[in-house]
Amino acid sequence: MELNEYIRILRKRWWIIVVAIVLTAGSAVVFSELQHPQYTSTAEVIVNPARPDFGLTQSAKILLRSYMTVADSYKWAQTVIDELQLPMTPERLRGNTNFAAEDDRMVIKIEVEDYDGDQANDIARTWANLLVQWRDEENAKLRKEDRVEAILRDQPRYGQSWPPSARIMLAAGVVFGLVIAGVIIFFLEWLEAGVIRSPQDIERQLDLTVVGAIPSNR
Numbered sequence: 001m002e003l004n005e006y007i008r009i010l011r012k013r014w015w016i017i018v019v020a021i022v023l024t025a026g027s028a029v030v031f032s033e034l035q036h037p038q039y040t041s042t043a044e045v046i047v048n049p050a051r052p053d054f055g056l057t058q059s060a061k062i063l064l065r066s067y068m069t070v071a072d073s074y075k076w077a078q079t080v081i082d083e084l085q086l087p088m089t090p091e092r093l094r095g096n097t098n099f100a101a102e103d104d105r106m107v108i109k110i111e112v113e114d115y116d117g118d119q120a121n122d123i124a125r126t127w128a129n130l131l132v133q134w135r136d137e138e139n140a141k142l143r144k145e146d147r148v149e150a151i152l153r154d155q156p157r158y159g160q161s162w163p164p165s166a167r168i169m170l171a172a173g174v175v176f177g178l179v180i181a182g183v184i185i186f187f188l189e190w191l192e193a194g195v196i197r198s199p200q201d202i203e204r205q206l207d208l209t210v211v212g213a214i215p216s217n218r
Helices: 003-034 054-071 074-084 090-095 117-139 166-191 199-206
Strands: 038-049 097-102 107-114 148-152 157-162
Touching (some): 038 054, 054 097, 054 117, 074 090
C-alpha cells in the first residue's frame, strides 16, 4: 500500500488505536498495583584457595558445584528454618531459593525470593553462613596449605523482583494495545476490501478517476 492509503486508514480507525491503548495500558497498571510485591535477596560466597596454586585453584573450581549441591539440601533448609523460626517447610524454602556456581569469579550465589524483603535477607545470610561454617569444619581436617576457604562477600540486600514497575507495565500495555489495534484494523479492512461506499473507494480499487456522480434522492 502507498503512504496515502496508510494515512487514510489511520484517519478512519484512529479511535480503535486510542481505545485499545487506554484499555490495555490501564489494565496493566491496575494489575501491577494489585499484585503483592515479591523481593529477591542475593548473597555471594567467595571460594578462596589457601595458596595461589594452579592445581588447587582448578580443583576448587571443579568442587564449586559440589559445594553448591551440599548447600542446596533439605537438611540445610531445615537448619535455616529452625534457626530463623520460619513458618514453612523445607520443600517450600528450597523452592524459593536458587543456587548458582560462577567458575570465573569463584563464587557461589544464593538467591532467595520472599514476600518479606528483610526475611529474604535473613534467609540468604543464614544459608551463606552455613556454607562458610561447613568449609571451616572441613578445613580443620586438612593441612593449612590445602584448605579452601569460603567467605561471605557482602551482607545480602534485597530488591523488588515482582511486579515490574508501573512505568514498565505501562509501556508493555501500550505496545500490547498497538498490537491488538493493528490486528483489529487489519481484520476490518480485510472485511471491507470489496465494499464500495464512496467515489474514493472506486478510484482506489479500480484505479479510475470519477468525473461525475448521480446525487442521492435523500
